[in-house]
Amino acid sequence: MAREWTMPRQPAASGDQHLISQENMLLRELVTVYQRLTGLALQSADVGTVVQLLAQRTSAIVAVVSQALEVVTAAGPGGPSDEVATFVAEHLASARLATVLRSTAQTRRSMRLPQVGEGGGVTVAPILVGDDVPAYLVTLGDADHDSGGDLSLLVTEHAATICGVMLSRERVVAAAARQVRDDLVEGLLLGGRDDEVTRWARHLGYDPAVAHRVLAITVDPAAGERMAVAIEQFCATRAGDAITSIRADEVIVVVTDPAAERAVGAELSRLATGCLDRMRDMFPEKVISIGIGGICRGPGEIAQSYGQARRTIDAMARLGRRGQVVAFDDLGIHRLLLQIPDLTELAGFATEVLGKLIAVDRQRGTEFVATLACYFRENNSPQRTARALHVHPNTVAYRIRRIGEITGLQLDAYRDRMLAQVALEVIDVLGADRAGSPRSAGSSS
Numbered sequence: 482m483a484r485e486w487t488m489p490r491q492p493a494a495s496g497d498q499h500l501i502s503q504e505n506m507l508l509r510e511l512v513t514v515y516q517r518l519t520g521l522a523l524q525s526a527d528v529g530t531v532v533q534l535l536a537q538r539t540s541a542i543v544a545v546v547s548q549a550l551e552v553v554t555a556a557g558p559g560g561p562s563d564e565v566a567t568f569v570a571e572h573l574a575s576a577r578l579a580t581v582l583r584s585t586a587q588t589r590r591s592m593r594l595p596q597v598g599e600g601g602g603v604t605v606a607p608i609l610v611g612d613d614v615p616a617y618l619v620t621l622g623d624a625d626h627d628s629g630g631d632l633s634l635l636v637t638e639h640a641a642t643i644c645g646v647m648l649s650r651e652r653v654v655a656a657a658a659r660q661v662r663d664d665l666v667e668g669l670l671l672g673g674r675d676d677e678v679t680r681w682a683r684h685l686g687y688d689p690a691v692a693h694r695v696l697a698i699t700v701d702p703a704a705g706e707r708m709a710v711a712i713e714q715f716c717a718t719r720a721g722d723a724i725t726s727i728r729a730d731e732v733i734v735v736v737t738d739p740a741a742e743r744a745v746g747a748e749l750s751r752l753a754t755g756c757l758d759r760m761r762d763m764f765p766e767k768v769i770s771i772g773i774g775g776i777c778r779g780p781g782e783i784a785q786s787y788g789q790a791r792r793t794i795d796a797m798a799r800l801g802r803r804g805q806v807v808a809f810d811d812l813g814i815h816r817l818l819l820q821i822p823d824l825t826e827l828a829g830f831a832t833e834v835l836g837k838l839i840a841v842d843r844q845r846g847t848e849f850v851a852t853l854a855c856y857f858r859e860n861n862s863p864q865r866t867a868r869a870l871h872v873h874p875n876t877v878a879y880r881i882r883r884i885g886e887i888t889g890l891q892l893d894a895y896r897d898r899m900l901a902q903v904a905l906e907v908i909d910v911l912g913a914d915r916a917g918s919p920r921s922a923g924s925s926s
Contacts, residue, residue, distance in 0.1 A: 527651075528644045529554040532618075533561065535640050539633060541622035544569040545608070545644065548586070550579060553616060572603070572621060581605050586614040591638045604633045606641035610648045618644055666726035666733060672784040682780035685724050687735070694745070695774040695783060696734040696753060697790035699803075701767040708764055715756050735783060738776065745773055745808045753806045770794050773808040799824065800910060814906050827907045834904035837887050849887070852880045854905050861892075 528545050536543040536556040542565055544555035550573045557565045572578060581592055582605060591606040604620040618641040620633050665681045672678065682689070696716075700709045712732045713725045724735040740746040745753075753771050760769050772793035774786030789809035797807050832839075838849050852870065856877065859865035863881070867874040881892060890897040 526647065528647055529556075529561070531640055531644055531647070532556045535618075535620070535636065536560075539620065539622075539636060541620050541633070542568060543637075543640075544619050544621070546573065546582070546617045546619055548615060550582070569619070569621065578603060578605075582617050585617060589614070591634055591641070593634050602633070604637045606637045608641045608648065609645045610652065615648065616644070617641075662724075663726045663728075666724065666735075667728075669735075669780065669783045670733065670787045672781070675781055678780045678783075682783070685735075686722070687724060687780055687783075688722075688737075689779050691737050691739050692776050692778055693735055693783070693786070694738045694749060694776060695786040695790050696736065697772045697774070697787060697794055698732045698734065698756065699768075699770045699794060700730055700732060701764070701769065702730065704764050704767045708760065708767060708769070711763055712756060712760060712769070715759055716752065719755065720752055733787065744810060749773070750806075757804075757806055768804045770797055770803050771806040772797070773806070773810075775809050814903070824911065828911055831904045831907040831911070834890070834900050835888060835908065838884060839908075841887055847880075849880060849884050850905070850908065852877065853884055853901065854909075856881060857898075857902055857905065 532543045532545060532554050533556045535541075536558055540558045542555065542557045544566070545553040546569070547553055552566045552569050552573070555561060555566045555569045577594070581594060581603075585592055585605050585607045589607055589609065591604065593605075594603045602622065606618045607614045608616045608618055618637055620637045662685065665685050668681045669678060669685075673681075679689075687693070698712050700712070706727075709727045709732050713727055713734075716723050716732075716734045716736070717725055720734075720736045722737055726733045736749060736752065738746045738749045740748065753773060757769065757771055760767070772790035774788070774790035774793070777783050777786040793807050793809045793812060796812065797803060797805060835850065835853075838853070841847055842850055848870075852866070855869050856863075856866045859869060863874045863877040866877045870877070884890070885892055888901070890901055892898055892901065
């Protein structure tokens with residue numbers, strides 16, 4: 482039987498052997514990195530850990546960049562540092578790189594640029610979370626130039642997938658935590674048994690030893706969830722101990738105010754006015770109002786403070802004064818006056834008491850109403866009133882006498898003095914135009 486003849490194998494050229502050896506090494510490295518990255522996905526690691534591992538294995542600079550082209554985290558072969566983050570930020574200023582990032586977000590595909598500036602090759606992979614691309618994974622450098630960039634592209638793609646898994650998991654956990662927090666805050670706002678409320682407050686980190694206030698911040702429905710999220714983030718970043726919750730038409734913020742007694746503390750005032758100013762910048766065509774409730778210490782008082790904050794907002798809305806920061810404590814007697822359902826009742830009362838005085842001021846340019854208000858603030862002292870108005874005490878005495886003649890009020894009698902003070906508060910709330918109609922007020926000289 483004849484033996485089958487085969488062509489003898491030729492020894493591989495040394496160049497081919499080097500190429501095969503190089504490819505095998507790259508494949509082994511690729512498998513190793515894949516295994517390490519996949520292992521991180523099964524652990525409680527974050528994207529920063531992925532970036533550090535990738536930077537060490539590829540000897541390149543790796544970063545996660547947000548859609549706003551901000552460096553979320555960055556690391557080099559030696560680990561994360563401010564210098565590495567600055568280096569990445571400088572590369573993000575390249576118009577070419579920015580175009581590539583936008584392209585990867587649209588196509589959902591990774592890309593590699595052989596050369597960007599003086600930093601060598603750049604590999605960009607979109608990080609997918611569902612249908613969104615919240616960030617990109619960027620590898621800067623050409624450490625694997627012998628592979629033509631293949632290793633960098635494959636590893637960066639896989640690492641971006643792992644980052645997407647991590648961010649998705651973080652979103653799920655954050656959503657669940659938010660739901661639990663919102664439910665707890667809802668329970669505090671509705672009130673309940675003392676033991677339940679105390680337990681809910683403890684879970685939220687509420688310290689009953691420190692004075693708190695509740696801020697109710699309205700959200701324009703036309704702005705959608707973006708405004709509510711922006712408000713919550715602003716308050717959370719500037720008041721680290723704040724307890725926040727987003728509701729249907731408002732954001733609730735429970736924040737400490739330890740320096741306050743009756744008046745709102747300066748730090749809390751800055752937080753509220755800063756939030757209002759920031760939302761005006763971000764949403765210039767939208768209007769928000771902020772009501773600040775009274776002091777609450779025990780968890781059972783949170784519902785009361787919230788109710789006060791809401792009534793404050795409602796009172797300002799009735800007066801046409803939306804878009805302001807108003808504290809319940811600053812309403813004074815107004816909180817009682819505004820409980821009257823029909824504001825025309827208040828206007829009628831003010832007109833009945835001081836309408837004639839308002840009419841004289843309008844007709845003759847006098848300042849009787851302002852003088853009377855100052856006179857009451859200065860505890861019926863002509864001297865102090867004169868100093869406050871920068872006039873002679875005899876002028877104040879004359880005006881007070883004329884006020885009595887015009888209105889028919891005896892300002893030295895308790896009842897008439899109280900009527901005049903309440904009428905002035907109504908004028909302060911409604912304004913002189915609404916509180917004193919010329920048609921209902923006669924004139925007197």
